[in-house]
Amino acid sequence: MTERNPQSRTRHLLGATLIVSLAIGLAGQPALAGRPAPVDLSTVAGPASTGPLATAFDTAASRYEVPRDLLVALGYAETHLDGHAGAPSASGGYGVMHLASNPKLRTLDEAAALTGLGRDILRTDSAANVTGAAAVLRSYADGAGLTAAQRRDVDHWYGIVVRYGGASTPAVARLYADTVYDLLGSGIDAATAEGPVRVAARKVAPDRGALRAVAPLGSSDGVGTMSTDYGPAAWAPAHSANYTVANRESTYPINYVVIHVTQGSYAGTISWFQNPASQVSAHYTIRSSDGAVTQSVREKDVGWHAGNWTYNTQSIGIEHEGYVTQASWFTDAMYRSSAALTRHLCDRYGIPKDRSRIIGHNQVPGATHTDPGPYWNWTYYMQLVTGSTPPPAWSQTVDNSTSGRFTASANWGTSTYSSQKQGTDYRFADPVESSDPAWYKVNIPQTGSYRVEAWHPADPGYNSSAPYIIATTTGNQTVYVDQRSGGGGWRNLGTFTLAAGDANKVAVSRWTGGTGLVIADAIRVSRV
Numbered sequence: 402m403t404e405r406n407p408q409s410r411t412r413h414l415l416g417a418t419l420i421v422s423l424a425i426g427l428a429g430q431p432a433l434a435g436r437p438a439p440v441d442l443s444t445v446a447g448p449a450s451t452g453p454l455a456t457a458f459d460t461a462a463s464r465y466e467v468p469r470d471l472l473v474a475l476g477y478a479e480t481h482l483d484g485h486a487g488a489p490s491a492s493g494g495y496g497v498m499h500l501a502s503n504p505k506l507r508t509l510d511e512a513a514a515l516t517g518l519g520r521d522i523l524r525t526d527s528a529a530n531v532t533g534a535a536a537v538l539r540s541y542a543d544g545a546g547l548t549a550a551q552r553r554d555v556d557h558w559y560g561i562v563v564r565y566g567g568a569s570t571p572a573v574a575r576l577y578a579d580t581v582y583d584l585l586g587s588g589i590d591a592a593t594a595e596g597p598v599r600v601a602a603r604k605v606a607p608d609r610g611a612l613r614a615v616a617p618l619g620s621s622d623g624v625g626t627m628s629t630d631y632g633p634a635a636w637a638p639a640h641s642a643n644y645t646v647a648n649r650e651s652t653y654p655i656n657y658v659v660i661h662v663t664q665g666s667y668a669g670t671i672s673w674f675q676n677p678a679s680q681v682s683a684h685y686t687i688r689s690s691d692g693a694v695t696q697s698v699r700e701k702d703v704g705w706h707a708g709n710w711t712y713n714t715q716s717i718g719i720e721h722e723g724y725v726t727q728a729s730w731f732t733d734a735m736y737r738s739s740a741a742l743t744r745h746l747c748d749r750y751g752i753p754k755d756r757s758r759i760i761g762h763n764q765v766p767g768a769t770h771t772d773p774g775p776y777w778n779w780t781y782y783m784q785l786v787t788g789s790t791p792p793p794a795w796s797q798t799v800d801n802s803t804s805g806r807f808t809a810s811a812n813w814g815t816s817t818y819s820s821q822k823q824g825t826d827y828r829f830a831d832p833v834e835s836s837d838p839a840w841y842k843v844n845i846p847q848t849g850s851y852r853v854e855a856w857h858p859a860d861p862g863y864n865s866s867a868p869y870i871i872a873t874t875t876g877n878q879t880v881y882v883d884q885r886s887g888g889g890g891w892r893n894l895g896t897f898t899l900a901a902g903d904a905n906k907v908a909v910s911r912w913t914g915g916t917g918l919v920i921a922d923a924i925r926v927s928r929v
Contacts, residue, residue, distance in 0.1 A: 452596025454531075467538050468552075470603075480497050490665040495525075496524060500530060502520075505567055512534065518532070556605060569675040572617070588868065589879075644702050649714075655746075656716070656752060657717070659707050659716045661683060662772035663686065663722050683704050684717045686721075687720065687721045689723055698718075708765060708768055726776075756783065799842065808839070813921065838912075845901050850929050851896065851928055852927045855922075856889075859889065865917055867884045867910075869894055870907065870910055871895075881915075
């Protein structure tokens, strides 16, 4: 099997995403007025053999004519599709779709009125929760005047997603909706307690309407408003009712950094700080996927984050996107970004870089919170803060030519086309919507945290969203890599908990909506 010249694919891959300007009405009353007949949940939660959560998405999307993949992406952005046993998020959101019940956003009540389902079942039953969210989204689409043809096009739902998120400012509204569309672009492969849920990667060109002119938070082109306290951070101020104006360190010394977990999404948390009813705020929030940082309270001012006035006056609060019961949110990008911020704060204010001054919310006297929780890796975090991370005590590299360590079907060809390859050659295959992964076998010495890296040559004709599957102790996790760039070096896929034993641990899958040849070259796994 011979690799075709990847340049022949270039015309399909080049060019910026087209953003169509369309003013989408975000007000308007739901067209599904009145109280409909109650939803029969037996038609929503399908047979377990097909995956009940995936079936719930399929059925709700069909019933309300909401794009199924958009529904999944919105839920994944909010909760990673975990309903947390009906417990509310920090901003009063419930279930996999984060149906909200707070003074500003009432999507839970709207879902109850539209579906005829009770609030309790909407909060606790995933199928009901997905159904409720689909009903709310459809009502917003009708209020905005989307036609049947527009409803079938995911790019016309941008304004509807914005309304569902309920952001207080245009910049945060764009952040919220862009997160959903970024997930549609990269694809989703979620292993949940109620079965796998997948979304194939696709090209997206959302109709942002008036928000097209709003600078994204922390945009790399420098247009977005940036923090004056910490250069890498975007600035999205909390409402003045949610913090205390001060003149630290003249009025109070800064002696602590307090580590929090948001119990919600990145955009949702920033928006919650802008809601005067929340009565909470933190100085910084870190995003899970890429470590992006947003500042909401100036360091000189007192954030309301610790639940203890003395500690509030003497600390900087850092929130981390995610939930304390879900390890999947705590990515290597998040750890490294947060540690860089904490190291900067310690150097600036003379805070000792130790666990007596860099503390979790649960360590604050009188705290009723448990964050950052059992999945937060304090040892690794503090090594990053202090710069004392030792070289990995164990590391194993597996190339596609490593004997007995790499397996792939005959559909995978062998190529020496690129000089960026690791070793003598690499493997390639066309993308397909079926399971045909190339596996790397790794002998993990002990169950623990491991950094997984990938090596691939890059070319405009290679895949725009190649799925790397990591077999963790809690199920397969998928990381999508744009193989068109960044080749010829090790790319960090993240830190994962891997089980001891000699087994297939990392794969490159052909199942992707991305375009271009999927490349499998080498991987490296290192103990952290």
